[in-house]
Amino acid sequence: MSDQWIDVCAVDDIEEEDVIRFDHLQHSYAVYRSADSEFYATDGKCTHEAIHLADGLVMDHVIECPKHNGRFDYRTGKALGAPVCVNLKTYPVRVEAGRVLLAVGA
């Protein structure tokens, strides 16, 4: 299976230390920009109750779910404690010509 690179948005469409929602082929992704302007992507919904993470809070390298405050390290997808137990799936991201590109399985 090869990765398919999808155009998500312009770099400046995501503020530093923030996250946006990106939907593609009926799948929701969360695309993050860290405080040092690195970009990351995970599944868009919390593994606990399928809440959109893009409405949550980015702190350092942690995304906190807006509903139950479950926390994940968005660089690795690792669940950091109750009420989340299942890790998030992560996706490769790269920046090209001022655009953020997301790799999804082809």
Added chain:
Amino acid sequence: MAEYRAAFEPATRPVRRDYRLTGNQAARAVEQGLASATWYQSPVPRKRLKELMQRRDGPALRDTGLWLLALLVTGTAGCWLWGTWACVPFFFAYGVLYGSAANARWHETGHGTAFKTRWMNDVVYHVASFMVMFEPHVWRWSHARHHTDTIIVGRDPEIVEPRPPSLVKMALSLVSLPHVFNTFGALARHAAGRLSDQEQTFIPESQWPRVVWTARIWLLIHAVTLATAVALHSWLPLMIIGLPTLYGGWLNYLFGVSQHVGLAEDVLDHRYNSRTIYMNPLLRFLYLNMNYHLEHHMFPMVPYHALPQLHAEIRHDCPVPYPSLWAAYREILPTVWRQRKDPTWYVQRPVPQASDAVVHANAVQ
């Protein structure tokens, strides 16, 4: 005589809905799209919401320090004056700090929003959980469900007063007796390695060992306290650990009832099932601003110290707040009284219509 009595009885007894998480109402809630549903949120610009959601250690360090200091001072004075009437006001204050204020600390640290530093949240969470006898791993998951399915019958494990309400249970709850009785039963069950069917619906299996070991540790602490009291031939150890949950829990119960009791069930809009009540600074300190309960439910990411600002952002889109706890109870008490005979009755709060997005369930039963 039998005919005379029958003439004054209602034609049918009030029907109690099945509030269990494993009963028929649980299945109905799922069928009707009330489980894990999308809830109404008042519009707040993302930039402003991010500001409000920011975590800080300062306010919680101040409020936790004050709380612990007040516990130390009142507890020490109570012990010092033990055996005289002068100890009563000190134990009264100690009990409220232990059995009621700890609930707000449990709640806010459970959300992880009190402190910015995670371990501070965790330490205060476990201490406060013990004080109010909320098993930390059980209630963390139970409260997550409460936020997912707030006052959805068959889904929410934290509905304080199922309809029709029992006035006897409500009276006993002022001294936390039903809660403490049930918790000791649960502790015994958990210490033996068993979780109830209902608990298994909202606690992941991976967390069950934590539930079991916490129950064993708690029972050990209570046993040591009791043994100390027996050895010393004194109630004093129990006045410091354990009994304050009972004699100081009344304010916690008054706060708890004021949050949702008497309002709508099975709606997907917190403006119809949660109250915001203006309170004085002392009550807000004890309650950690949870009097802004509607705001808390709509945006649980916002820390307690930012709830007044959030309230200012969305108040135009919400029902008029109650001016005091007393004002809220002037609505709650007659409603509860009426629900004894008519469990379908509830208070319908006037909500600004421009953004009215409530979703009511069609069927009550």
